[in-house]
Amino acid sequence: MAYWLFKSEPDAWSWDQQKTKGEAGQQWDGVRNYQARNNMRAMAVGDRGFFYHSNEGKAVVGIVEVCAAVHRDTTTDDERWECVDVKAVEDMPKPVSLDDIKANPKLSEMVLVKNSRLSVQPVTEAEWTEVCRMGGLR
């Protein structure tokens, strides 16, 4: 299983909104960046991801699971753009802020730190485990 990080501005699509979708999940639409799209193409159903609030909050607030493989983004006619569906799995008991992540030497290579503008990012297993630990999971 692979791990990912999905970034969203809470004004546009928040963790609370995501949770209201429940098991049905929601397509992660609106991505208009090739790197981010390619990351979604590489996803498999069952992969896990962090749900990160950018701008407002700036923290990992929850865990999502990929529940549908990559498909056309229905919010555009442009065939280039595709997305996966994700569903909320659980809250971070304690949100892990960007400051917390930057302060942790183990996480200094995270894409979130290195390339803060990429909206869908890969996360290594070591990074996943560490952020979960910081957030009070397991």
Next chain:
DNA sequence: GCCAACGTTGGC
């Protein structure tokens, strides 16, 4: 609200 970093576009 500012601005640096980055990605995309389009003229040549």
Next chain:
DNA sequence: GCCAACGTTGGC
């Protein structure tokens, strides 16, 4: 195919 101009993102 290069690169300047432009637009967007997101941390501060």
